[in-house]
Amino acid sequence: MPEYGLDAIASHNGWEMAFLGILIVFTCLSLLAFSISRLHRILAFFDARKDRKSVKKGGPVTEGASVSDRPETPALKGFAGFQEACGSYALLAEKMGSPLSLPGLLEQAEKRGIARSHAILADLVRTGVLKPDGRGFYVWEKAAFEGLFEGGESQVKKGSRALPA
């Protein structure tokens, strides 16, 4: 015969399991939150140590101790069509004007068949080429775009060849 009500909870150790369960989930996520909140500081500490060693040896010093201050490397830089796709994005951004809507830009890119449009757009945001204007729109940072490729060569011309009509 199944039991009901508080008796059923008590006889199956329900209260203990629920209490401990909540406690474990909270503990686990709190510890994880705490450790990841220290992560960037730990990384900055190691960077600073590396720099100090480098200074002692007379080598180059990394720019800024904090990793988060450095510009990020695009995740898809190794992808063969990366430069072409970025160039196409530059043209589209120019055409749309500033500030521009990110979903709008993605829609245009998808219409024109730009390779891996979503991932490359994410890269452009991550690397600061597309910067939020704080009102929900984005601004195309020409300087950041040109700095994206080694040697600072602008890819707009290359991109223009790839941009489908």
Next chain:
Amino acid sequence: MIPLLQDFLTNTGFYMVDIRHVFMICVGLVFIYLGIVKRYEPLLLVPIGFGILMGNIPVFHGLGLSIYEEGSVLGYLYMGVTHGIYPPLIFLGIGAMTDFSTLLARPSLMLLGAAAQTGIFLTFLGALAIGFSPFEAASIGIIGGADGPTAIFLTSMLAPDLIGPIAIAAYSYMALVPVIQPPVMKLLTTKKERRIRMEEPRKVSQREKILFPITGLLMCCFIAPAALPLLGMLFLGNLLKEAVVTDRLAVAARTVIIDTVTILLGVTVGASTQADVFLNAKSIGIFVLGAASFAVATACGLLFAKFMNLFLKTKINPLIGAAGVSAVPDSARVVHHVAQEEDPGNFLLMHAMAPNISGVIGSAIAAGVLWSFLS
């Protein structure tokens, strides 16, 4: 010739159908309608809805056609559900899709994901109180985590007979996030609270993103090892994504692997809802408790956000607490829309993603904890 024809006719679905099959076929059609026309979780509801149609075509037993018959093709595919194979693969794909930046930028929001999991344990108590066994109660409670794969995983381990109703309930409520959550959100927050704007999160470096899945795995699975199948794959997927050098694997995980598994999972879970197995009092209880679990989880997240505001200098918008249930990204999207109803310039989507993602981690931990308590 006449006996042959009679045999054939008595083996057709039209001859064997009864009202329960018709009812379940209607349910399947509603799922397909909601997925295609209303666009509620179409990637899940369409395969599940179609699976319900497949599972409720009356078949002659003994031919190995039914999902519950030994040697049937559907039965083999269903092994991925009953043996808990599909959920970790889905988690691999989710990990490879998810950007944890917002979480890394403001880790304190993880607590909202933990708070929302309280709903799981409260529903577990409720299910025990109305006469479900502890195994069944745990499987029902996990619906409140709003995480289909986690619910299926735990149920396959604890109460395999209930996989059908629990999976259907979990996915239905996930699809109905835009219907279930807003009333709870509006009930528990004031207009002023819903208008709170949040600070822009800090920029997160690539190295932090790479270290997070490793830290997360070690931290969570050392504390709750039973969460390993789900969290291990989630963090592996994320590491593949963030490591860049494994981009090919990440692309496979977030496209072909997750898509294939979603189709197989959806169809087989749908097909497991055969009317004679599915339509019973237990299923109704599961649906009622599932809805309650979902609403309670939403409320717990919201109330905890309000509680956090008591101590914070810069207040957070309590609505984001509702995203602590792990229906990614629907509940974050709902939070964003509800906030925009009060203040069209308030963009909460990015902020709500933090508790939303931590909800995924939290519900996997909760499932692991319940599994280890009861196994």
